[in-house]
Amino acid sequence: MEEILTQSEENYIKAIFSLYQQTNAPVSTNDLAERMETKASSVTDMVRRLSEKSLLLYTKYKGCELTKEGERTALKTIRKHRLWETFLVEKLKFGWDEVHDIAEQLEHIRSVKLTDQLDAFLDFPKFDPHGDAIPDKNGEIVQREKSCKLSDLELESEAIVIGVADGSPSFLRYLDKHQITLGTKLVIKERFEFDDSMEVELNDTILSLSSAASSKITVQLV
């Protein structure tokens, strides 16, 4: 079969994959429209097309979910996206806040050999610059043991930053400014009930974090 998909189709597939992961329920037309920054009517059209290509199952008024084939497609695109992000940061010296939009384009380049050679060139990385797992050639992804949100940690616990739940440039630059990056070790020194903010120690300094910030930082206890 080996269907050739347009960039738009690949973007939709990725969005459906990601929305489905959040709820484990069929993705609604409206949710998808919001994610894709388009109109519900456009989504209905596209979902019909993708269903026609048996990349997803669609029932009128009931939303859609990917087929096995659709999932494979999503994982291929995600693999490429994250490999390119890794390339941009590791080899081309981009900041982790600058790579998403470019990877959003690069992920659509069609060449299995390119993807696999890039993977090898990068030494088969398991995680991208934001801590997200990179699917391997077969779509397999490393499952991480016991990670949690920084905001969930108790007083005096020590943890290492392993990811971010928000990849927006503004948030990433905020983290940069405060010297928080993947691998940063921190200790919870204080927690304030009234606004769920906390103070953490890192690099021998104390940093105050809002609940909005701490809930978007993924950590692992040391």
Place this chain on the structure above:
Amino acid sequence: MEEILTQSEENYIKAIFSLYQQTNAPVSTNDLAERMETKASSVTDMVRRLSEKSLLLYTKYKGCELTKEGERTALKTIRKHRLWETFLVEKLKFGWDEVHDIAEQLEHIRSVKLTDQLDAFLDFPKFDPHGDAIPDKNGEIVQREKSCKLSDLELESEAIVIGVADGSPSFLRYLDKHQITLGTKLVIKERFEFDDSMEVELNDTILSLSSAASSKITVQLV
């Protein structure tokens, strides 16, 4: 202004640039259609659109030629194409016969910083894997001194291969098979009038080349 162009528009611009270079005359609708592997009517449409965006000058029945702006656009795309080809060969270990189609996609990625960082990563290469000059950030290209076709050389002259006039995989693989690559040194040992074929010495062996082959190899006298 900074017009955003579609991939198709960029491909047309590149084709017009290249066809114009061959004849220094306006590019005819039919020639362009043949190069783009499309129909003349499609070309008329596209040329109108590009003229509307003042990337080229078009006179009905008289063909078209790029404006300064169009030329800049062409050079930007060519720069990206050749940088990516270089990346694929130098870093990802592709053969020079495998990179064109992939670069044909990569050349459309929009990010000035990406292009410039890639350029730096590759150490500002002046030529791509086929010996073609890579325009720099400002669109400037290195002009080579006295190069000529291998087929133009006289008996006993010594020369170095610096390029190919045909980038097709089949020709490039033919060269690979006979150990001819950029930098290969060869000496003309024999020339046959009746079919314009020749025998050249390289790596201490004698190789016979048809006129079709020798006229597509660009060399420089040593």
Place this chain on the structure above:
DNA sequence: TGTATTTTTTAGTCTTATCTAAAAATATTT
């Protein structure tokens, strides 16, 4: 259970990029 609200689909339009077939302009021959 009937009404109001929200969600989703349908219908119709637009743009880009393509195509085929026919008409018009240009170029080549006789």
Place this chain on the structure above:
DNA sequence: AAATATTTTTAGATAAGACTAAAAAATACA
């Protein structure tokens, strides 16, 4: 110069992917 051949443009269609406005279905809620 007229006839013929070639090139190019026009006219009309199609498909993807988007939009708006209106209709229909599903859900919420009084």
